[in-house]
Amino acid sequence: MIISIIGIGLLGGSFALAVREKYPRAQFIGVDASPVHGQLAIAKGIVDEIRTFDEAVAVSDLIVLAIPVNAIADLLPSLLDRVPDKATVLDLGSTKGLICQAVEGHPKRAQFVAAHPMAGTENSGPGAAFRELLPGKNLIICDRDKSRSDSLKLAEALFRDIGMKIFYMTPQEHDLHLAYVSHLSHISAFALGLTVLEKEKDEQAIFDMASTGFSSTVRLAKSSPQMWAPIFDQNRTNVSQALADYIEFLQQFKQVIDQQDVTTSLEFMQRANVIRRVLEGIEKR
Amino acid sequence: MIISIIGIGLLGGSFALAVREKYPRAQFIGVDASPVHGQLAIAKGIVDEIRTFDEAVAVSDLIVLAIPVNAIADLLPSLLDRVPDKATVLDLGSTKGLICQAVEGHPKRAQFVAAHPMAGTENSGPGAAFRELLPGKNLIICDRDKSRSDSLKLAEALFRDIGMKIFYMTPQEHDLHLAYVSHLSHISAFALGLTVLEKEKDEQAIFDMASTGFSSTVRLAKSSPQMWAPIFDQNRTNVSQALADYIEFLQQFKQVIDQQDVTTSLEFMQRANVIRRVLEGIEKR
Numbered sequence: 001m002i003i004s005i006i007g008i009g010l011l012g013g014s015f016a017l018a019v020r021e022k023y024p025r026a027q028f029i030g031v032d033a034s035p036v037h038g039q040l041a042i043a044k045g046i047v048d049e050i051r052t053f054d055e056a057v058a059v060s061d062l063i064v065l066a067i068p069v070n071a072i073a074d075l076l077p078s079l080l081d082r083v084p085d086k087a088t089v090l091d092l093g094s095t096k097g098l099i100c101q102a103v104e105g106h107p108k109r110a111q112f113v114a115a116h117p118m119a120g121t122e123n124s125g126p127g128a129a130f131r132e133l134l135p136g137k138n139l140i141i142c143d144r145d146k147s148r149s150d151s152l153k154l155a156e157a158l159f160r161d162i163g164m165k166i167f168y169m170t171p172q173e174h175d176l177h178l179a180y181v182s183h184l185s186h187i188s189a190f191a192l193g194l195t196v197l198e199k200e201k202d203e204q205a206i207f208d209m210a211s212t213g214f215s216s217t218v219r220l221a222k223s224s225p226q227m228w229a230p231i232f233d234q235n236r237t238n239v240s241q242a243l244a245d246y247i248e249f250l251q252q253f254k255q256v257i258d259q260q261d262v263t264t265s266l267e268f269m270q271r272a273n274v275i276r277r278v279l280e281g282i283e284k285r
Numbered sequence: 286m287i288i289s290i291i292g293i294g295l296l297g298g299s300f301a302l303a304v305r306e307k308y309p310r311a312q313f314i315g316v317d318a319s320p321v322h323g324q325l326a327i328a329k330g331i332v333d334e335i336r337t338f339d340e341a342v343a344v345s346d347l348i349v350l351a352i353p354v355n356a357i358a359d360l361l362p363s364l365l366d367r368v369p370d371k372a373t374v375l376d377l378g379s380t381k382g383l384i385c386q387a388v389e390g391h392p393k394r395a396q397f398v399a400a401h402p403m404a405g406t407e408n409s410g411p412g413a414a415f416r417e418l419l420p421g422k423n424l425i426i427c428d429r430d431k432s433r434s435d436s437l438k439l440a441e442a443l444f445r446d447i448g449m450k451i452f453y454m455t456p457q458e459h460d461l462h463l464a465y466v467s468h469l470s471h472i473s474a475f476a477l478g479l480t481v482l483e484k485e486k487d488e489q490a491i492f493d494m495a496s497t498g499f500s501s502t503v504r505l506a507k508s509s510p511q512m513w514a515p516i517f518d519q520n521r522t523n524v525s526q527a528l529a530d531y532i533e534f535l536q537q538f539k540q541v542i543d544q545q546d547v548t549t550s551l552e553f554m555q556r557a558n559v560i561r562r563v564l565e566g567i568e569k570r
Contacts, residue, residue, distance in 0.1 A: 118496045138493055167493055180484045181495040185502040188477050191534040192470060193557035199465045199530065203559075207566045208423055208452055210466040211403045215564050216501050217470040222561040225554035229547050236542050243539045245484065247532055249476040254528045257521050262514050269510035272478035274488075276507045279500050281492045 004029040004056040004063045006075075008041040010121060011092050012066025013129025016046045018162040021131060029056045041126040057083060062154060065091040070230035073102045080108040088151040090115055094178065094227075095234040096142040096171035110148035113155040116140045116174065117164065118182075122222040135163035142171045179238035184246055186220045186228055187239070193221030289314040289341035289348045291360075293326040295406060296377050297351025298414025301331045303447040306416060314341045326411040342368060347439060350376040355515035358387045365393040373436035375400055379463065379512075380519040381427040381456035395433035398440040401425045401459065402449065403467075407507040420448030427456045464523035469531055471505045471513055472524070478506030 003019065005012040008030045016028050030047030032038045038050035057063060057079065065072045065079075072093045080103055083089055089112045093099055096114050103109050119137040121128060139159050144152060159166055169177075196218070200206045232239050256264045288304065290297040293315045301313050315332030317323045323335035342348060342364065350357050350364075357378045365388055368374055374397045378384055381399050388394050404422040406413060424444050429437060444451055454462075481503070485491045491499075517524050541549045 118494055120496060120498055122498070137496065140494070177485070177490060177494050180481050181491055181499050184480065185477060185499045187535070187538055188473050189502055190554050190557040191531060191538055192473050193560035194534050194553065195469065195527065195531045196465050197556070197559055198534075199527070200462070203563050205462060206466055206563050209403055209425070209462050210563070211405060211422065213405055213407070213505050214466050214470045216504050217474055218560055219501050219564065220498050221554075221557040222564065223554070225551045225558065228554060229550045232542050232550060233545055233547050236545065240539055240543050242480065242484070243535060243542070246476060246480045247535050247539070249479050249483075250472070250528060250532050250535070253472055253476055254525055254532070257517050257528070258525050260518055260521065262518050265514045265517060266510045268479065269475050269506075269508070269513060271482070272475040272506040273510065274482055275478035275503055278488050278491050278495070279504065279507065 001026045001062070002029060002060045003027070004031060004051075004060040005047060006031045006053065006056070006063060006065050007067035007071075008032045008037055008046055008126045008129075009066060010124050010128040010133070011117065011119075012064060013041060013044070013046045013126045014119075014131065014133035015064060015066065015092065015117075015162075017129060017131040018134050019158055020045075022161045029060065031056045037126050044126055044129070046126055046129060057087075060087055062158075063087060063089045065089065065093070068227050068230045069093040069095045069099065069234050073098050073234070076102050076112070077106060080106050080112060083108060083111060085111075087111060088113060088154050090155050092117060094182070094231045096140075096174045098234045100143050100146075100171040109146055111151050113144075113147045113151055114142040114171065115155060115159070116142075116178075117159075122220055124224040124227065134159075137164055138167060139164040140167050140169060140174055142169060142174050144168050175235050176238050179235055179242040183231060183235060183239045184242040186223060187232070187243060188246065189218050189220035190223075190228075192218050286311045286347070287314060287345045288312070289316060289336075289345040290332060291316045291338065291341070291348060291350050292352035292356075293317045293322055293331055293411045293414075294351060295409050295413040295418070296402065296404075297349060298326060298329070298331045298411045299404075299416065299418035300349060300351065300377065300402075300447075302414060302416040303419050304443055305330075307446045314345065316341045322411050329411055329414070331411055331414060342372075345372055347443075348372060348374045350374065350378070353512050353515045354378040354380045354384065354519050358383050358519070361387050361397070362391060365391050365397060368393060368396060370396075372396060373398060373439050375440050377402060379467070379516045381425075381459045383519045385428050385431075385456040394431055396436050398429075398432045398436055399427040399456065400440060400444070401427075401463075402444075407505055409509040409512065419444075422449055423452060424449040425452050425454060425459055427454060427459050429453050460520050461523050464520055464527040468516060468520060468524050469527040471508060472517070472528060473531065474503050474505035475508075475513075477503050 028047040030041045030050045031053050041047050072091050117139045313332040315326045315335045316338050357376050402424045
């Protein structure tokens, strides 16, 4: 079996490393806009060889799109136009609405599987990829009924074999939930980073006074802008609503603090404490 | 030497455990409003015995206040009124302005040292205390010139001996910086937890779709409301300004997303990425 990874970064690279461990005789082709990333991916053992996009598409059984979501949406229709009948196309993008819409009604739609692994770190590039990123994590497949059964079976088999648990939903449900449980966390961290950097012009002062709590909360502000700008753009309706809800809570909190209403401040935090139950589940996973 | 820990929680308990390791023959007395916390603190080896507040004050060389900041500010003047001449009083509270102000001009002000260790976790109580919390972290002492030299020397020696690095500043500088690098992170996490819990009524859905990124960003929402409500209240002017700055950045970000201005969105995140340098320093510490 020949698997092509289009975009050999954190996610594409980690997927390849995990699948290679289970299927050591599968052949992996890498395609990447950056020749350096290609070299690093070969040196790390992520892929066996680097080929052009056209060469990779012509020979692959499975083509995995692990590039920014705007590039996936742009590329997918023309990729399906010329994909061989035997092949399956799989995307790992963090939004699903516009990507699924881009190939809605396409004559080869059934060869495409829309997936999103609930995993990531704030780092990017092939150097950030690691075999343990995906095992034990959850995966969402959208519009499963629009994929043909052998394509779906191949994708599901690989995800299950590397230890992922699969959930199914519509692209609309996916994008709405993700705006809250993922996209919003990233924006809150980016804005926190900006606020502190703006106020504390002296980075040494932040360093001296910040504790691990700050470090944990702002960690996602290290994430790749090139990856996240298109996600926020594609999911802007949901992200905008999530941000409006978040700003509303912050404004309420601010008002409570300004009014010295310690009782309501306590209540706010006690309600938020419920998140402990959820987090304990995530951390045990 | 007899050291009393008033409030045997995460911070008081961790301080005692670290100091005990360096000074195994020092005697530790615990004072806590909760009898159960007292039992647990003895069982864990944090303190040797539990005494009433009055008993502890009468016999101690060092009295460490590790209770919520409002309780510190309330208690401190009357504690100083009757503290023996030989004793030093040390507080570990997360705000310094109102606490220092509460004893400004007090005849025994010089026996008091105002300190704040830049360390914590989202957990509380004696069960959460651990010997490694403070070593390697930074500590701020405020208004050092107002403490007499032997009291200051004792506090500094203990903090240095357990591996902390000491910084000095005014209470006003402390509270302003901390509003940005600590208090704001906590509010952003509490509000994020509330926003997601409010939207996703089904906790299982959050669990299924959240990744470690969400978990990291929202971790501080597990923090103790009883500890944090008084901190936000005491530091409300600075916290309110920090929140206003943060909300302003979030609103700008929202507008950029609503307007599909991907270029400015990229720029925002690239500016926030600068935080990586700072965080690498904190994580290496």
